Amino acid sequence: MIQATTMGMxxxxxxxxxxxxxxxxGVIVPLTAPLIFALVVAPALAEALGGFSPDIDYMTYVAxxxxxxxxxxxxxFNGLSVITDAKFGITKELLAAPIPRTTIPLAxxxxxxxxxxxxxxxxxxxxxxxxAEFDTSGTxxxxxxxxxxxxxxxxxxxxxxxxxxxxxxxxxxxxxxxVAIVPWFFAGSLFSIxxxxxxxQQVAMVLPWTHAxxxxxxxxxxGSDAGLADIWGLDSEPLMxxxxxxxxxxxAVVTLTGAVKVFGRKSLS
Amino acid sequence: xxxxxxxxxRTAANRGExxxxxxxxxxxxxVAAGExxxxxxxxxxxxxxxxxxxxxxxxxxxxxxxFGLLGPNGAGKxxxxxILTTTVRPSGGEAxxxxxxxxxxxxxxxxxxxxxxxxxxxxxxxxxxxxxxLHARLWGMTRAEGERRIAEVADAxxxxxxxxxGVRTYSGGQRRRLEIARALLSEPDVxxxxxxxxxxxxxxxxxxxxxxxxxxxxxAVSIVLTTHYLDEAERLCDxxxxxxxxxxxxxxxxxxxxxxxxxxVLELRVRADAEEAVGAVAALPLAVGEPFVIxxxxxxxxxxxxxxxxxxxxxxxxxxIAVEGISVRRTTLDDVFLRVTGRRIENGxxx
Numbered sequence: 001m002i003q004a005t006t007m008g009m010x011x012x013x014x015x016x017x018x019x020x021x022x023x024x025x026g027v028i029v030p031l032t033a034p035l036i037f038a039l040v041v042a043p044a045l046a047e048a049l050g051g052f053s054p055d056i057d058y059m060t061y062v063a064x065x066x067x068x069x070x071x072x073x074x075x076x077f078n079g080l081s082v083i084t085d086a087k088f089g090i091t092k093e094l095l096a097a098p099i100p101r102t103t104i105p106l107a108x109x110x111x112x113x114x115x116x117x118x119x120x121x122x123x124x125x126x127x128x129x130x131x132a133e134f135d136t137s138g139t140x141x142x143x144x145x146x147x148x149x150x151x152x153x154x155x156x157x158x159x160x161x162x163x164x165x166x167x168x169x170x171x172x173x174x175x176x177x178x179v180a181i182v183p184w185f186f187a188g189s190l191f192s193i194x195x196x197x198x199x200x201q202q203v204a205m206v207l208p209w210t211h212a213x214x215x216x217x218x219x220x221x222x223g224s225d226a227g228l229a230d231i232w233g234l235d236s237e238p239l240m241x242x243x244x245x246x247x248x249x250x251x252a253v254v255t256l257t258g259a260v261k262v263f264g265r266k267s268l269s
Numbered sequence: 270x271x272x273x274x275x276x277x278x279r280t281a282a283n284r285g286e287x288x289x290x291x292x293x294x295x296x297x298x299x300v301a302a303g304e305x306x307x308x309x310x311x312x313x314x315x316x317x318x319x320x321x322x323x324x325x326x327x328x329x330x331x332x333x334x335x336f337g338l339l340g341p342n343g344a345g346k347x348x349x350x351x352i353l354t355t356t357v358r359p360s361g362g363e364a365x366x367x368x369x370x371x372x373x374x375x376x377x378x379x380x381x382x383x384x385x386x387x388x389x390x391x392x393x394x395x396x397x398x399x400x401x402x403l404h405a406r407l408w409g410m411t412r413a414e415g416e417r418r419i420a421e422v423a424d425a426x427x428x429x430x431x432x433x434x435g436v437r438t439y440s441g442g443q444r445r446r447l448e449i450a451r452a453l454l455s456e457p458d459v460x461x462x463x464x465x466x467x468x469x470x471x472x473x474x475x476x477x478x479x480x481x482x483x484x485x486x487x488x489a490v491s492i493v494l495t496t497h498y499l500d501e502a503e504r505l506c507d508x509x510x511x512x513x514x515x516x517x518x519x520x521x522x523x524x525x526x527x528x529x530x531x532x533x534v535l536e537l538r539v540r541a542d543a544e545e546a547v548g549a550v551a552a553l554p555l556a557v558g559e560p561f562v563i564x565x566x567x568x569x570x571x572x573x574x575x576x577x578x579x580x581x582x583x584x585x586x587x588x589x590i591a592v593e594g595i596s597v598r599r600t601t602l603d604d605v606f607l608r609v610t611g612r613r614i615e616n617g618x619x620x
Contacts, residue, residue: 002301004376011406015392022394090403095356097407098379163345199577253568269316 001100008099012107013114017041020078020115031119032074034066039125045190049104053225056217060134063127065189068213070123071116071148071179072155078112079159086267094269096116105259107188111157116152117145124220135222143219143241149214149246156178157255183209188227205231208251211244301532304368305329306459306491307336307353312362314515316350320582322348322431323363330459330491334480337506339606344512347387347497350463353493354384367458375416380408383452383490387464389444397432397439397447418454425487426450426480442473446480451489458482462494466501481505503527509602513610526605530558531570534600537555538566542592549590561608568604571597 020026042062049058085091089228094104128134136144166172186193186200187209192202204210214227220240228240285556307330315324318440323345330336336602341564345351351357352364355375359480371376386596392400394608398419423429445465449501452460458486466474468477485492498584502509511519521588543562552561558570586592 001376008407011403015403019392036541088393092356092386092390093404094407096354098376098409099407100376104603134536143586182364215456254510267356269351 005097005103008097008103009107009110010098011104012094013111014050016081016108016111017114019081020111023081025114026074026078026081027115027119027203030070030077031122033073035126036070038063038066038123038132039071039130042127042132043130055226056221057133058222059130060127060132061217062190063124063130065134065184065187065213066149067120067123067216068187068209069094069184070087070119070190070212072184072210073176074116074119074207075152075155075159076176077168078108078115080165080172081222082108082160082163083167083172086167087169091267097163101264101267102260105160105258105263109153109256109259110260111151115154117148117243120148122220128236134220136220137222140219140222143245144216145219147212147215147219147248150245151208151251153249153252154164154208154212154255155259157259159254160253160259161262164259164266183207186210187213189213190232192226193230193266199231208248213248213250215244217242273330276415306332306334306367307493307564308363308365308368309349310363312349312359312364313360314345314354315353315360322603323352323359323362323513326510326512326515327362328510328517328520328527330493332458332486333489333493335485335492335494335505335507337498337502337509338493338512339499339502339506339509339602340495340512341497343517344600345508346497346512347463348494348495349512350384354382354461355379380455381458381491382461383451383455383457383459384446384461387467389441389448391444393437394435396435397428400436400447401432401451402447404451404454410455412599415454420457422453423452426453426484440473442476443472445477447467449480449484451492455485456488457490459491459493462492464495464497466496466498479502489521499606503602505578511606511609518609519605523602525601526618527602530600530604532600533597533603535569535571536566536594536596536598537569538567538595539592539594543567544592546590549587558608561611563607563611565593570600570604 042059045062045110046057053189074112085094095101100258124132151261162175162179163172164177186196186202186204189209193204193210196204210227214231217224217227218237225237225240228237231235232240233245234240234243307328309329310327311325311516312323312327313321313325315321328336328347338349340346348357352359353366353371355371355378358370367381369381371378392403396404397401401419401423402415405418418436419432423432426449428443428450431439431443436447439447449460449462449465465481466477469477478501481492481494484490494502494505501579506523507595508520508522509526510517521529535550537546537550545563546567547560547562550567561566562568
């Protein structure tokens with residue numbers, strides 16, 4: 001059983017990663033808008049508006065936020081492969097394979113996590129080349145990786161669930177802006193959640209996007225704990241970052257469990 | 270061709286002999302000696318919404334046998350394959366592959382089978398070779414073992430020249446060949462072919478028949494094939510189970526099913542009440558089985574060398590029944606299907 005699980009995970013992980021690079025839609029398309037944000041919109045906004053935080057310049061503030069736009073877009077665009085695999089591809093072959101079926105959605109999630117980390121690295125390198133000022137350390141990189149990885153798992157679990165539940169590519173594509181982009185505006189991407197109307201602040205504080213963005217900013221720009229403080233209001237920065245990662249981990253468990261359950265229900269009659 | 274594994278080579282020529290050798294089991298079901306590779310007992314499936322797809326079917330498939338499930342769309346054939354390949358949950362009954370219960374030991378059962386689905390199930394973004402490699406790894410083969418098996422099977426199935434092309438460029442027949450090659454990679458005990466020739470042009474269809482026979486001869490693998498093509502079942506299968514509305518209504522070698530109706534049948538199209546004509550022809554000495562009526566056609570199983578149309582015409586005319594047409598021809602599985610279900614299969618549907 002352990003051997004079958006390991007073999008299944010490793011084979012399906014490689015297959016899904018190869019598929020993402022082969023089709024390119026899961027790699028190039030999600031990267032486009034965040035890159036434009038990081039390289040064009042962020043510097044323009046910084047110049048036009050100045051800044052509002054003493055800890056971080058506005059260009060860097062928005063460039064970091066572009067990663068939290070990128071990760072859900074990658075998840076959602078790659079969720080489309082779940083539909084094409086089921087309708088026109090390989091899902092039935094995978095169901096007949098002597099591997100535990102839970103490995104199918106979980107291997108998908110891990111491969112998209114890898115892709116998201118690679119894309120985030122490309123984004124941050126490009127933003128740094130454009131002038132974003134990142135000031136990080138070994139611990140900071142760990143916070144950053146944790147934030148990106150967990151947000152990827154949360155949003156991919158959600159994407160797989162939606163893809164399986166919707167089952168039609170056109171309807172699924174129509175959902176992408178609502179799921180991948182709209183929450184980003186309330187997550188402290190362009191401005192602090194403090195300036196949102198009170199009810200929206202409450203919504204923002206439970207969004208995984210908000211927690212991920214606060215942790216990633218904290219990891220990439222030392223001393224930039226404003227996002228975490230807006231959510232938790234505590235004195236200890238590591239404690240607040242840890243709590244936000246915990247929230248993300250809980251969301252990840254919930255959405256991935258949901259994805260596995262929906263996969264089981266939809267793939268077997 | 271590269272040397273491949275032979276278990277017990279057999280040819281189509283001895284199919285009839287083997288079928289005849291099989292002793293009669295309960296309710297006329299032939300049961301061969303030895304453990305069956307596939308064993309199905311009182312299998313039931315009711316889908317959500319109350320649709321009863323299977324109403325308790327039972328059959329065995331023996332080592333090296335090519336077993337057919339014949340019936341129109343919706344008869345329950347694909348549901349049976351779905352349960353045996355563990356993609357459909359049964360509502361009741363038992364199904365075993367090589368002695369492994371498909372519910373309790375589904376992983377072990379899946380290791381023993383290969384499956385070719387009705388619709389094409391390929392990784393369309395990749396080459397044929399990449400599809401085979403994926404299968405080899407999922408079935409637990411080492412890289413070297415996988416490459417060796419891919420070379421052997423590609424040679425045997427005739428895929429060598431196209432294996433490195435993207436599968437999107439394959440014709441329907443080539444896709445089917447690739448899927449059969451893939452299913453054979455892990456040397457399964459049983460190969461499931463779910464309506465393998467649906468959607469193929471006549472040339473590809475005949476080519477695939479040859480491939481199925483060659484595969485079975487070469488690998489001595491047990492094959493369970495579903496089809497709604499009567500000629501396909503008659504040509505390929507050692508034994509056929511006719512599935513009708515979730516039940517097996519007949520099960521035997523095609524030759525024996527056909528022989529049960531006589532070597533020839535007489536078809537009589539009448540203008541008036543066909544039931545009256547039945548009474549007239551049933552009394553004639555040339556009939557071997559009970560005549561049966563579908564619509565305004567009376568079908569009469571004839572004795573060997575029967576086919577005395579004039580005698581039948583006279584009897585019917587004496588009974589005062591107007592006849593539109595009369596014909597005598599060789600008995601086919603179509604007649605058997607008609608006899609046991611009261612329907613014909615037309616374009617995959619019961620008519």
